[in-house]
Amino acid sequence: MSKKNAFYAQSGGVTAVINASACGVIQTASQYPEQIGKVYAGLNGIVGALREELIDVSQESEETIAALRHTPSGAFGSCRYKLKSLEQNRAEYERLIEVFKAHDIGYFFYNGGGDSADTCLKISQLSEKMGYPIQAIHVPKTVDNDLPLTDNCPGFGSVAKYVAVSTKEAALDVASMCATSTKVFIVEVMGRHAGWIAAAGALAQEQEGDAPHIILFPEIAFDKEKFLAKVQDTVEQHGFCVIVASEGAQYADGTFLADAGTTDAFGHKQLGGVAPTLATMIRSELGFKYHWALADYLQRAARHIASATDVEQAYAVGKAAVEAAIAGKNAIMPTIVREQGDEYRWHIGEAPLDQVANVEKMMPREYISEDGFGITDAGRAYLAPLIQGEDYPPYANGIPRYARLKKAMVEKKLADTFEI
Amino acid sequence: MSKKNAFYAQSGGVTAVINASACGVIQTASQYPEQIGKVYAGLNGIVGALREELIDVSQESEETIAALRHTPSGAFGSCRYKLKSLEQNRAEYERLIEVFKAHDIGYFFYNGGGDSADTCLKISQLSEKMGYPIQAIHVPKTVDNDLPLTDNCPGFGSVAKYVAVSTKEAALDVASMCATSTKVFIVEVMGRHAGWIAAAGALAQEQEGDAPHIILFPEIAFDKEKFLAKVQDTVEQHGFCVIVASEGAQYADGTFLADAGTTDAFGHKQLGGVAPTLATMIRSELGFKYHWALADYLQRAARHIASATDVEQAYAVGKAAVEAAIAGKNAIMPTIVREQGDEYRWHIGEAPLDQVANVEKMMPREYISEDGFGITDAGRAYLAPLIQGEDYPPYANGIPRYARLKKAMVEKKLADTFEI
Incomplete structure (x- = not known):
């Protein structure tokens, strides 16, 4: 060789x-x-x-x-x-x-x-x-964890840890404010096709009843009435409700919640966001004070955690x-x-x-709880090891102190350029 | 005694x-x-x-x-x-x-x-x-750092560190994607009245030209033309542009950018968000692909950093x-x-x-750079020590592992209750 x-x-x-x-x-x-x-x-x-x-x-x-x-x-x-x-x-x-x-x-x-x-x-x-x-x-x-034939994908474990830690921290925040202020908190996370990242929010739970109380997966058709009833119940029972919503959450007909027809001041259709859509829904129908976060790139870049x-x-x-x-x-x-x-x-x-x-590996239905708002023990057993340890x-x-490359370029050897 | x-x-x-x-x-x-x-x-x-x-x-x-x-x-x-x-x-x-x-x-x-x-x-x-x-x-x-007579307020240093670290990480993400994808990234942070938290984004900079390229303070009247010109220049010079926007960013007449008149599908006026407002503006006027994040409670709850x-x-x-x-x-x-x-x-x-x-302590004008989009050396000298050290x-x-209290209640001694 x-x-x-x-x-x-x-x-x-x-x-x-x-x-x-x-x-x-x-x-x-x-x-x-x-x-x-x-x-x-x-x-x-x-x-x-x-x-x-x-x-x-x-x-x-x-x-x-x-x-x-x-x-x-x-x-x-x-x-x-x-x-x-x-x-x-x-x-x-x-x-x-x-x-x-x-x-x-x-x-x-x-x-x-x-x-x-x-x-x-x-x-x-x-x-x-x-x-x-x-x-x-x-x-x-x-980060999507959707490659086949591998138990998991590098990149996913860290975004999962970020989502679990952030959900836990924000939930403590809401818990301490809910008596007189915010009662519902929504964090929107990545995952257009698969709910792996949203599922990781469940790793914030240590005991029965712990936040997050609701997880919205792209795999489970969104049912507005069932969702609002669950929010109402949760606030009655715990005083507050924490929701982790996948950006890919969708209605039974495949319409994304994020495409819910919001228009801006100029009448342009605006790219939504699941979190603000849910927040507006909760305010209109239930009247609860809410806060929401959209982690976006922060979640997949969070090398610090x-x-x-x-x-x-x-x-x-x-x-x-x-x-x-x-x-x-x-x-x-x-x-x-x-x-x-x-x-x-x-x-x-x-x-x-x-x-x-x-080939896209979706989240198995048996990892999602029967009511569609959480994960099962099997889901937890799969996910939990992937966020272990801090580095x-x-x-x-x-x-x-992150690496900063010199990026010295190799001398070109070909006469022609290539347009892409 | x-x-x-x-x-x-x-x-x-x-x-x-x-x-x-x-x-x-x-x-x-x-x-x-x-x-x-x-x-x-x-x-x-x-x-x-x-x-x-x-x-x-x-x-x-x-x-x-x-x-x-x-x-x-x-x-x-x-x-x-x-x-x-x-x-x-x-x-x-x-x-x-x-x-x-x-x-x-x-x-x-x-x-x-x-x-x-x-x-x-x-x-x-x-x-x-x-x-x-x-x-x-x-x-x-x-977290607002706005109490008088103290050099700084407990709570601010940690949110400042979160914003600096997150901005640095997201900026690396955008830098690596900008050749063929996202060119503008906006992170919206807290601070309705004072720009202290937004200013902390500048601590992500280690060298001239580093992100964030633009910070929007409530203290500086938002000038749309000047802002868009700065975004355009930055993308031309660096290939991408990272913006840290205070939720309190406002026009000269005191109108918040977040109240820019967005309506939802039902015609209700929607509570905005500076980041999506800026994103829509950038897309309409400059055509750049963008992403944005809204840290909300994640920033002030982030004890992990x-x-x-x-x-x-x-x-x-x-x-x-x-x-x-x-x-x-x-x-x-x-x-x-x-x-x-x-x-x-x-x-x-x-x-x-x-x-x-x-008494509210605002950010001194001499901490904000002349063009209003960054901080001065004096601002950096003030802010930098407050994020030192990891705990x-x-x-x-x-x-x-966060504390979980028993919350054993003291027996009441007063006969009457009090309605609040």
């Missing part, structure tokens, strides 16, 4: 721990100097490969690379750019192979979700057809990707395998990419 | 560290068994005193009391209930004195903001007039309040005094309550 360079890129929405996977890839690659030359990272993901904009990772200090482990977001830049099918835009794939050839790249590590797994698979197939062999390994990442389990797993899949490549594997994705037994243990497995690409970043001057 | 019981109550919007002040009061009171008998806490603040609903703090374990130091929110319940003036409702004050008499209470510790300082002052005045002496000491607390400096100061004002009472003082508030010199040092001072009550709560099962 001759020595080849490696290409690494980050794809799609970023997470608190995707850079921990980058750290795993880069540090592990450096342990195989006979097989792997330089690691080049795509500036802004696959777009960087198309444009021949490659970051020379060897120009970064060892300290900076180590600091990636505790740095949120995509340090090399990510992108929302899905390659078209081979039939629709073969030129893009050919351009990639051309860039890889020009820079003697033999390893392709792609760090992303379902769409990226598909891209990764296509690259492995095309490179074979074009007679320029590239080992394409997918490194799993997504990352799950130690998640950080370890994110690093491990990056490391395993390189080891798989060294072992001659291709078109696979390292997975997280949960072991049997009462104590949570996991190890790294692998899945063939053609079974990963474009605090170092601080200076009261704020975290 | 004969032995008397003490009354402690929490008032107004809660913070991440108001319970640290409670801890300071309770632990310090226990060191003066000759002077202080039991500590009774008002259930839901002063409302608890009016209703004779007193929590017997001696029934809580030492561990629980110690855990208050790392527990957010108001553990005894707080309230939004402002006593009317003596002329308007003398009966309320007389009822308080009656309750205090019935339970042999000689010390009144009131933990709140400006309104509460006023209540505290009135109680000290009335008790004198009614011939039942009570020493009334105000324990400062407010509290400032160690803030926790120490919150404890210290609680402790000092008891020591002041023991020293025979009345109608005062312990303050935080910043010492001269390059290194940040502080000690506890005191202010007479008649100079504290109903993590203990965790179990991936979430913080």
Whole structure:
């Protein structure tokens, strides 16, 4: 096996721990100097490969690379750019192979979700057809926790921990104010298609009756009357009600609550938000004073409260990707395998990419309680281990010290540019 | 000096560290068994005193009391209930004195903001007039940082740290996505009247050009054209733009941006939100893809990322309040005094309550940059020390272990109830 360079890129929405996977890839690659030359990272993901904009990772200090482990977001830049099918835009794939050839790249590590797994698979197939062999390994990442064949996805555990901790704290706040003020608090969290993140709010509960009292999942059709009755009951029983609502909460006909027809001062239809929609509903129908929060990017960027389990797993899949490549594997994705037994243990497995690409893992109905407003013991048993442990970043001057890359660019070798 | 019981109550919007002040009061009171008998806490603040609903703090374990130091929110319940003036409702004050008499209470510790300082002052005045002496000491607390005569207010440092850390993390997220996706991110923070909390977003900056690029203060009249031009420039220069907006941001005529006339599907005027208003403006006028977050209670409840400096100061004002009472003082508030010199040092001072009550400390213009979109070196020098240090709560099962009180109620001694 001759020595080849490696290409690494980050794809799609970023997470608190995707850079921990980058750290795993880069540090592990450096342990195989006979097989792997330089690691080049795509500036802004696959777009960087198309444009021949490659970051020379060897120009970064060892300290900076180590600091990636505790740095949120995509340090090399990510992108929302899905390659078209081979039939629709073969030129893009050919351009990639051309860039890889020009820079003697033999390893392709792609760090992303379902769409990226598909891209990764296509690259492995095309490179074979074009007679320029590239080992394409997918490194799993997504806060949505919706990749198949892996017990969970790196990135999810940290957003889950953020949601659990934040819900617990806000619930204490409301509990202390409810006698004379706010009685309902709603926090809206991510998850357009699957309720995994909203479900994590339930991990704030330690005892029967603890907040959150209501969770709204995209998987369960929203029933306004049932919902309002539950809010009313909860306020009567506990004095207040805390709701965790998935952004994907929807009516039985598939209409998102967030698209409830709000218009702004100019009469433009406004992109809603589930939380304000619910808040307005509660005020109109029940008259309770409310507050609501929309965590948005704060939740997936919250490296300051990352799950130690998640950080370890994110690093491990990056490391395993390189080891798989060294072992001659291709078109696979390292997975997280949960072991049997009462104590949570996991190890790294692998899945063939053609079974990963474009498959969405929804939340099983048996994880959601019968009334649709909470999780079951099975759901809790699944979720709880994923938020275990704290992995605090170092601080200076009261704020975290996150990695800051030099991003030294590799000299271009191709004459032509590529428009995307 | 004969032995008397003490009354402690929490008032107004809660913070991440108001319970640290409670801890300071309770632990310090226990060191003066000759002077202080039991500590009774008002259930839901002063409302608890009016209703004779007193929590017997001696029934809580030492561990629980110690855990208050790392527990957010108001553990005894707080309230939004402002006593009317003596002329308007003398009966309320007389009822308080009656309750205090019935339970042999000689010390009144009131933990709140400006309104509460006023209540505290009135109680000290009335008790004198009614011939039942009570020493009334105000324990400062407010995320708004708007109390006079103290360098800063316990509660502010932690929300400031939360805003700085969250802004930094979200900015890294946007930076990594901006090439192909979100270009503008807005986070809306508390501060209806003063821009202290929004200003703290600037502590996320480590180098020239770092996010946040724009801060909107209530103190600076919002100029739409100037704002949009700044957003456009920032995106051109950095590829993205991060905005921290105070909920109190307003036009020159005093109209809040949050009251921008949005109506819901039913034609009801909807309580806005500065962030969605700005987002709609940016989309309409500049066309940039945006995301926004509204931290709401998450910011003031975020004990998991509290400032160690803030926790120490919150404890210290609680402790000092008891020591002041023991020293025979009345109608005062312990303050935080910043010492001269390059290194940040502080000690506890005191202010007479008649100079504290109903005075709001606004952000000085010299802390805000000339263009009105950032802070000056003087502002940074003031703010930076307040977020120093981390003071993590203990965790179990991936979430913080916060105090859970028994709230054993003191037996009522008065025949009549009191309607509030």
